[in-house]
Each structure stands twice: as C-alpha cells, then as structure tokens.
Ligand SMILES: Cc1cc2nc3c(=O)[nH]c(=O)nc-3n(C[C@H](O)[C@H](O)[C@H](O)COP(=O)(O)O)c2cc1C
C-alpha cells in the first residue's frame with residue numbers, strides 16, 4: 013500500500029549516488045537491476061523510509077520501470093512505505109521468542125511508548141512493531157533497531173525501560 | 184569433549200580478524216586446493232566426505248556440485264544462502280559473527296571447485312552487522328591475496344560479494360533467493376529447470392548454506408575420508424545446533440552427529456536440562472517446519488531405541504512417530520507451554536511469509552491461522568480440529584515450493600500428538616483462556632531435579 017503524500021521532489025546526494033555506482037559494479041553488465049535491494053536499503057537509511065518519489069528516482073537510476081521498484085519495495089517487510097519514528101523498535105514475535113516472554117515485552121513497549129503497533133509517538137521519535145524470527149532465538153526475547161540493525165538480547169521489562177531512556181537521551 | 188571441526192577456535196581472541204585466523208591455521212584449505220588439487224579433485228573430496236546440505240534438506244553436497252552444468256564460455260555462480268530465517272535457527276548468524284573467515288575461506292575453495300569467477304553471499308537484510316563483518320573479512324582476504332586476480336599465483340580469479348535481502352523468509356528457498364538476487368520479488372521458480380542448469384541470470388548456479396560451505400574447509404584440510412569418520416552412518420561430520428526455548432543453556436553447539444538427544448538436552452556440556460527445573464513437554468527438533476514431537480518420542484523412538492541427533496534417527500518412524508533434523512533448530516517447550524498457542528504462532532508465521540503464488544499455500548495458511556486463533560481464544564468447534572487436518576493435507580505436496588509443506592507439517596503433527604489438548608480447548612474454552620493443559624500424559628520420563636534430590 014503506497015501512502016498518498018504530498019509530492020516532494022528529492023535529489024540523491026553525490027555521495028549516495030557514488031555508493032549506488034559501487035554496488036552496480038558487483039553484477040555483470042546489464043544486470044544492474046540486482047542492485048535494487050541494496051540501493052533501497054541505502055535510501056531508507058538516508059530518509060528513514062522509501063517514498064514514492066525516492067522509488068521513482070531509484071527506477072530512473074537503475075534504468076528499470078517504476079513498477080519494478082514498487083513491487084519489490086512492497087514485497088519485502090524491511091522497507092517502510094510510510095514515515096516512521098526516529099527509532100523503530102522491532103521485536104521478534106515468533107514461536108521460540110514467545111516461549112520465553114516476547115509477548116510480555118511487546119505489551120510493555122506498547123504501554124511505555126503509549127502507541128499501538130505501527131503507530132508513531134506524537135513527538136515523532138518512536139514507533140514499534142512485531143517482526144518474524146530474527147535468527148537470535150537463543151538470546152530471546154530480542155529486538156532490533158535500524159538502520160544499522162543493532163541487536164538487544166535477553167530483554168526484560170527493565171532492560172527495555174533502560175534502552176528507551178537511553179535512546180531518548182540521544183535525541 | 185566431542186570433536187569440533189568448525190568452532191574449534193571460536194574462543195581464540197581476535198579470531199574474527201584475518202591475522203589471528205591465519206595464525207591459527209586459516210586459509211590452509213585455499214592453499215592446498217589451489218596449489219595442489221584440480222577443481223574436480225575438490226568435488227571428489229567433498230563427495231567422499233559424505234557432507235549433506237546443512238540448510239535443511241540434507242542433500243549430499245558433492246552430488247549437488249557434480250550436477251552443475253559447465254558449458255564452455257558461460258559464467259557459473261556459487262551463491263551462499265545466509266538468509267537464515269527458519270524460526271529456531273541462528274547458527275549461521277553465530278558463525279558469521281564470530282568466525283567470518285571460515286565462511287570466506289569455504290567460499291574460495293568451493294568457488295574454485297565449481298569454476299565460479301564471481302560468487303555471492305546472500306545475507307538476510309536484518310543482519311546488517313554481519314554484512315559489515317563479512318565485508319571487512321572479504322577486504323582483508325583480498326588484501327592478503329586470497330581473493331581477486333591470480334590467487335596465490337594459481338591463475339584462478341575470484342570476486343566475492345555480499346548481497347543483502349529485504350526481510351522475507353521465502354528468500355531462503357533457493358530459487359526465491361535467486362530471484363531476489365536478481366532484484367525481484369522472492370517468488371520461487373517452478374522446477375525444473377534446476378539452478379544447476381539455469382540459476383542466477385539464467386546461468387548454472389549452486390546454492391549452499393553457510394554451514395555447508397564452512398564444512399568444506401575441514402574436509403579439504405583433513406581429507407574427505409577423515410571427515411567421514413566423524414558422525415554416524417550416512418550422517419557424517421559435525422552439525423551446528425541452535426538450541427532455544429525453555430532450556431537452561433540455550434545457544435549454538437557443535438555436536439558430532441549421532442549424539443543422543445537425551446545427552447544433548449540434559450548434559451552440562453550442552454543445554455544443561457530444562458530451565459527453572461521444569462519438565463520437558465515437547466521438542467521441535469529441526470526448525471519450525473519439522474513435525475513437533477512429545478518428550479517421550481523425542482528421547483526414544485517408538486521402538487524404544489535412544490533417539491540420536493542424526494538425519495536417520497530423528498526421522499525414524501516417519502511422520503507418525505518421527506521428525507527431521509532439518510536446519511538443526513532445536514526448540515524445547517516446557518510443561519507450561521500451550522501447544523495450541525505455539526501452533527497458532529507458527530501458522531501465523533507461515534501465512535505472513537507465504538509469497539502468495541499458489542492458492543493452496545496462500546489461502547490454506549490463512550485459513551489454518553484463523554481456525555487455530557479461534558480455538559486458542561475459546562471459540563473453537565470440535566469439527567475445527569479435523570478441518571485443520573484436512574486443510575493441511577490439501578496444502579501438502581500441492582505447491583510450487585516446500586513452504587506449503589513447511590506450513591502443513593507443524594499443524595498436522597501437533598494434532599497427531601496433542602489432539603487431547605486441542606479438544607480440551609474446545610470443551611473448556613474458559614479454562615483454556617485462563618490456564619494451561621500442562622504436561623498431561625506427554626510425561627518427560629526423567630524426574631524433576633527436586634524429586635531426584637528428595638529420593
Ligand atoms: C521456505 C524455505 C526457506 C528456506 N530457508 C533457508 C535458509 O534460510 N537457509 C538455508 O540455507 N536454506 C534454506 N532453505 C533451503 C534452501 O532452499 C536450499 O535447499 C539450501 O540453501 C541448499 O543448501 P544446502 O544444500 O547447503 O543445505 C529454505 C527452503 C525453503 C523451502
């Protein structure tokens with residue numbers, strides 16, 4: 013689902029473009045479409061989400077049709093199609109994590125931040141959501157925060173409180 | 184102490200760096216293969232080792248390699264599957280975090296064997312820290328002359344790249360992974376043609392799991408015959424097991440295949456028993472996709488033989504009383520866990536992750552999730568239980584890729600072994616919402632710790 017927002021022209025920085033160009037070199041001549049996922053990750057790291065305008069620009073850069081970008085951005089769960097909080101807490105909600113208390117952690121985050129899953133706090137700083145198994149089930153419960161996907165393991169309600177305080181101090 | 188072939192040096196400080204890894208015998212396999220072996224000889228060595236794919240299916244690696252088409256003048260590719268998204272599996276993350284050069288070394292030797300000049304490691308996008316670690320390891324190896332042009336003067340050229348995924352379990356399926364590497368949605372392809380004939384960009388391609396590629400290093404160092412002496416029967420070598428759930432010491436363990444399950448769960452060397460002195464109720468032994476087994480059947484086969492951690496023993500009894508080794512994701516459930524809730528959670532996962540191409544998978548997973556949700560929340564009917572079995576049967580074997588089976592088996596096996604718990608949810612909806620069915624008759628044959636002390 014693409015969100016309807018005001019159309020805002022964006023311009024990729026020279027630095028970002030040169031990173032894109034480096035990535036394209038990894039693939040054979042004419043197979044530059046393969047760069048799509050790594051490029052979208054860079055766009056999201058820069059802007060916090062992938063906007064329709066950014067997707068059109070990516071299509072233009074890779075010389076593919078805009079629909080080829082939209083269909084990929086909507087398929088993969090890591091790409092945000094709407095603006096998110098500055099920090100997005102992504103908590104694993106899959107079986108093994110639930111065996112050791114992931115649901116309690118999600119309830120606690122919902123209460124502490126005061127927003128439902130997928131919503132952004134009124135100050136624009138936080139959002140959270142449940143995600144599927146993060147390949148860290150032995151250190152459960154776990155959450156990650158992009159764009160570098162830092163990991164927080166063996167969560168307790170107390171460690172989550174500390175983490176949120178810590179993040180607030182960085183704003 | 185059991186033999187360790189992959190994680191032997193895991194605790195050496197700085198082993199993630201090239202220098203320390205090299206000082207501890209690293210990159211010997213590259214030297215040996217490139218300087219003294221032909222590519223075919225490397226493939227033969229892997230065949231002799233009996234190594235089987237560690238990604239879940241257990242297909243013999245040497246045989247898979249020998250299927251690779253080698254038309255003249257056509258590129259061929261090796262792609263490492265580091266998508267690791269099967270619930271309960273986290274060994275590849277562990278290996279890449281702590282000993283990344285083992286994977287890089289394995290990729291060089293394996294690419295040489297297959298005649299690939301460009302290879303990719305497809306890492307799930309959420310593992311950004313591991314992507315950075317691998318990129319650094321690759322740069323170090325290249326700097327030292329183990330990658331790039333004319334490696335060690337052998338005339339062999341290789342470039343190795345890391346490709347991030349985007350958060351989709353289905354991209355672990357090898358043809359979906361190939362589509363994703365091409366910059367597309369992760370929709371699995373119809374086979375044939377198999378990737379060995381037509382894979383990435385239509386070129387012959389081999390896809391192998393991280394642990395499989397890593398195992399090539401000790402195989403070349405010690406020889407396939409030596410490797411085959413470790414393990415049991417057709418389950419040769421060692422295996423990384425990801426242990427999670429209600430265990431005293433969850434984590435990644437390298438075991439010699441053939442280790443008794445009981446020893447793995449209860450010995451201090453491995454998981455140290457069930458957490459908080461509770462009793463074991465059930466185990467999912469090979470990642471969420473494999474059939475769940477009650478405690479008594481995971482510890483002993485239906486014939487009363489001790490169950491071993493091997494491809495053969497874990498599947499002993501077939502689906503009626505056995506399971507599978509799968510990816511080695513070993514999930515333990517204690518006496519306080521609800522089987523219905525766990526099954527619903529897994530169903531929700533598969534519904535969420537279905538790519539939507541085949542109607543039995545797309546619709547069936549959603550249906551199973553809905554029915555399980557209503558049973559778990561006190562709105563179930565007795566007929567729902569048979570309905571679930573029926574839907575799971577209609578998915579199984581009727582889809583393009585094995586995700587359909589992976590979604591069907593957990594539901595079918597949970598009902599097979601824990602039907603009374605499902606029925607109890609239907610007949611006692613209020614009690615089921617507030618309490619737990621408990622251990623019931625799935626008794627863990629081993630006594631609780633306190634009872635042991637008292638007696
Ligand atoms: C839905 C699905 C998910 C899979 N996920 C993974 C995965 O995350 N990692 C992996 O190595 N293999 C995964 N596989 C298995 C791969 O398709 C393939 O068999 C494997 O990568 C081959 O490597 P191997 O022979 O070294 O095991 C998955 C298969 C299916 C059907």
Ligand code: SF4
Pocket residue numbers: 353370371536537538539540541542544545582583584585586587
């Ligand atoms: S079985 Fe499911 S995941 Fe696999 S191709 Fe069909 S719809 Fe997609």
Ligand code: FES
Pocket residue numbers: 104105106107108109110144145146147148149150152154270271272
């Ligand atoms: S189930 Fe949460 S990390 Fe695997």
